[in-house]
Amino acid sequence: MSSPYRSFSALFLTTLIMLIAQGSLSTYLGLSLAQKQVDSIWIGAMMSCYYLGLVLGSKLGHKLISRVGHIRAFVACAAIVSACAMSHILIDQLEVWLLLRVLVGMGMMCQYMVLESWLNEQAENSQRGAVFAFYMLISYLGMIGGQLMLMQFPELGLAPLLIISMCSSLCIVPIALTSRIHPAPLQPAPLKILTFWRKVPQSLTAITIAGLIAGAFYGLAPAYMASKEFSTEQITIFMSVTILAGLLAQWPMGKISDRIPRSRILRFNAALLAILTLLMTILPLNTAFFMLTSFCYGILAFTIYPIASAFANQHIEQDERVALSATILLTFGLGACFGPLIAAGLIHVLGPDMLYAFISVCSLLLFLRLMRVNYTLKMTKRLLDEQQLAQFKMGSGDLVSSPLAAALDPRVDEATVLAQMHDEDAAKAQGYVSSHYDEDVEPEPETDDHLWDYTPENMVYPEPAAPEEVEFKAQP
Known part of the structure; x- marks a missing residue:
């Protein structure tokens, strides 16, 4: 090979x-x-x-x-x-x-x-x-x-x-001089923007914000540094350090995202980036401090897009990946179109410090949006878990469905009844949450936009305990 x-x-x-x-x-x-x-x-x-x-x-x-x-x-x-x-x-x-x-x-x-x-x-x-x-x-x-x-x-x-x-x-x-065989012509990639916004809302939200941030940074950071009376050499070093930080962060952040839920990493990145850029806005500017914070900025800001893209692809079927890629590129591009305009408007009204203030606000909004979406998904899944488990139980008002009914049967051992009642109390205390439940996993939607598809095959239920020997008592 x-x-x-x-x-x-x-x-x-x-x-x-x-x-x-x-x-x-x-x-x-x-x-x-x-x-x-x-x-x-x-x-x-x-x-x-x-x-x-x-x-x-x-x-x-x-x-x-x-x-x-x-x-x-x-x-x-x-x-x-x-x-x-x-x-x-x-x-x-x-x-x-x-x-x-x-x-x-x-x-x-x-x-x-x-x-x-x-x-x-x-x-x-x-x-x-x-x-x-x-x-x-x-x-x-x-x-x-x-x-x-x-x-x-x-x-x-x-x-x-x-x-x-x-x-x-x-x-x-x-x-033009390569000896490799030419690839086959491209096939058009369909756009399913609304469909993917329902399927992977956290990912596309992060990609939109990443576009806003990237467009504002690449377009206005050199002018911002020039307004602070940095020389051309200092500005180019500053840009190089920031881009280099993004390069160095790609591999380790990718390895980390394979072990920690990606939505959790996105929330962590957004929170730290909001705090960092706020400090860059309000603290006095000097060369050493700004180079250090710019390096940290590159690590956080330039890893949002690849993590969000990987997060989206992990919840999409193989035949949808081409359409998802087209949607991701369009979403990022639209965000990057509006980012420089909004930031430039703020700078025009309030001064050059608004560049990093704008990035801080964008990061904060991303964090709040991810928290809200994740909480909604968690609550939805918990309710559906309870509904799925309830399908395997008889009506709660029926005496036959209760372990107390077994207690009235003289053929059942009392210790067995107490064990069953204890197991039911433990299940209620756990809220019937599946053992494989993960608050960071985005479920895929049904045709109904407000529900999530969790079939019995996808649910994980506790293994039933081994049946105990039942002591039969003679009828009086």
């Missing part, structure tokens, strides 16, 4: 070069507009338009790839992204920049779809985990590389845009 890293080396190299360009472009635009003292509304709108392009590209990308193939679609979109990056040099109108950001988002989404569908189709099942783990590693390294590239140009200028355009063009070379 060949090494997956060698087999997909061309795709990995393409990903690295592409993310160097993309990782630096958003930061460059934010810093450039901040230097020109452009209102924060425009900076937030730039990032919102980029994520809007990602949402639109998820639909148009399928059609383009199915019509012309993976490599041709990738080459066309890479050329568009490269031309858009160069256009920022020639055009100063911010309205045109918004359109350019939409086009860049659409092109990047198509490129992501080409790479990920190619890896997903041709990676062997025994290597799939390693392939996508390395793909994510390369993606994070590319974004960090883009930040470090900007460190070499503290005055910004035109040189960074030229390098970004060059990387957007050069990422075509490895994938």
Whole structure:
């Protein structure tokens, strides 16, 4: 069996070069507009338009790839992204920049779809985990590389845009020269948004909030740091440290989520992130403190999406996973569209400190929402457990159903009756909760939207005690 890293080396190299360009472009635009003292509304709108392009590209990308193939679609979109990056040099109108950001988002989404569908189709099942783990590693390294590239140009200028355009063009070379067999055309992924919101409400809530947070951070964090009079070098180090923390946290957080219920981890992350960003808002800002808190921020904020995605997939049937993936991408993209606009509006009215205040409020709302949904599910399941067990019992008003009826029978031993009554009291004290009950498991809905499907096959009941010998007494 060949090494997956060698087999997909061309795709990995393409990903690295592409993310160097993309990782630096958003930061460059934010810093450039901040230097020109452009209102924060425009900076937030730039990032919102980029994520809007990602949402639109998820639909148009399928059609383009199915019509012309993976490599041709990738080459066309890479050329568009490269031309858009160069256009920022020639055009100063911010309205045109918004359109350019939409086009860049659409092109990047198509490129992501080409790479990920190619890896997903041709990676062997025994290597799939390693392939996508390395793909994510390369993606994070590319974004960090883009930040470090900007460190070499503290005055910004035109040189960074030229390098970004060059990387957007050069990422075509490895994938165009690859000797791997082209993957099959993509099939359209249906959207079932309302269905999945009923099935996995905690996961999609977390993904929406993760989109709000990510869009606000990537779009406005460089401008926020610039408003605090940090240098370009300090800002790029700050962004690199935050992204690096997210990279380092992926593997250990994934291992932890395999052992601890994922909804519990999401609540824990949300609570800590709310507290951390509140401290970042109210405490005095200095370089050492902010670097440390930014590292912790990257660990908490950048692990919400992958944990929520895994949490959603663990409760979905195999034939629904494609539709779920499309729904997750759309949900995240919509959240990321509105996040920068809302945060920019708050910054415009109340000042730059509102960036992390907005993230703190979003995290708090996520925590409260997850607590409410989890409590509702727990109470619903407990009631249904009681109803299921009640189906196996006769009416409570019937004397025959009570162990006291056995006590009136002179053929039954008294010790046996007392043991049965004790067992019933213990069951009542436990509230008839199944031994496999887990408050963090999301049940799947029935056709009725207000009930959850728990059939007798899914329930776990206590094993009946071994029958005791019954002493028969002679009739007088």
